Amino acid sequence: MRFIVKKSEPRALIRWKANNEATPQNLIYGGGQFPAEEVRRHLMSEQLHLCAYTMKRLRTAAECEAKELDTRSSCHIEHILPQARKKVGEDIDYRNMVACFPPSLSQEACEFGAKWKDDFDPMNAAFISPLSPQVEQHFRFNEHGNISGLTAEGDATVRVLNLEHAALVHDRAAVIKGMLKPNGKPLSAAAARRLAIRVLQPDEQGCLTAYCVAIASAATAFAVREERRAARMRRNRRAR
DSSP states (O other): OOOOOOOOOOHHHHHHHHHTTTOGGGOSTTOSSOOHHHHHHHHHHHTTTBOTTTOOBOOOHHHHHHTTOOGGGTOEEEESSOGGGOOTTGGGOGGGEEEESSOTTOOOOOOSHHHHHTTOOTTTSOOOOTTSTTGGGGEEEOTTSOEEESSHHHHHHHHHHTTTOHHHHHHHHHHHHHHHSGGGOOOOHHHHHHHHHHTTSOOTTSOOOTTHHHHHHHHHHHHHHHHHHHHHHHHHHHHO
């Protein structure tokens, strides 16, 4: 996962809460003309168009509009603390919402991420939220697309979200390979280190590369190996 910096609540959500102050029965997620489209757009922009749990790429609002669709074709609104808790106000708390794959309009079966988490309650068991500033320190990725926990909480989160699902591992591995070996030729150690920095920067459309944290982790490990290999070769040449 990648650390998400929450921004201010979208104005449409603030107005909706104010307009329904006199009718508290409407102040529930999805009730009383809840501004879902505006909230999704805000979340997507805030997350730089990556799924909060899997780092899969989410379509931008502009990409949705080009296909004459709304943002339900990009993501769905996930509640980190599940709606099943039935805590008053928790389901409309913006800090409890993130944008996640799969899209609301998708009929595709999904066995990882938010769908796999389902009604799991992070208050009752170990789980690392993408809103935690230390979230990225709990996981390690390799160039084969695998993810493992560096802590007990990280391990638990991998299981809760099923982040080692074969489809996710394969997808991450393909993206990482394409970055580390463009045109089939491996990068130099210096180029890999530059990649590890560059891939964590959003592009002109405010989007990050899918699995950017995994790419940066794998690129750094690749650079270290290449630097060590080069050092061994230099030592061997001097020893001759």
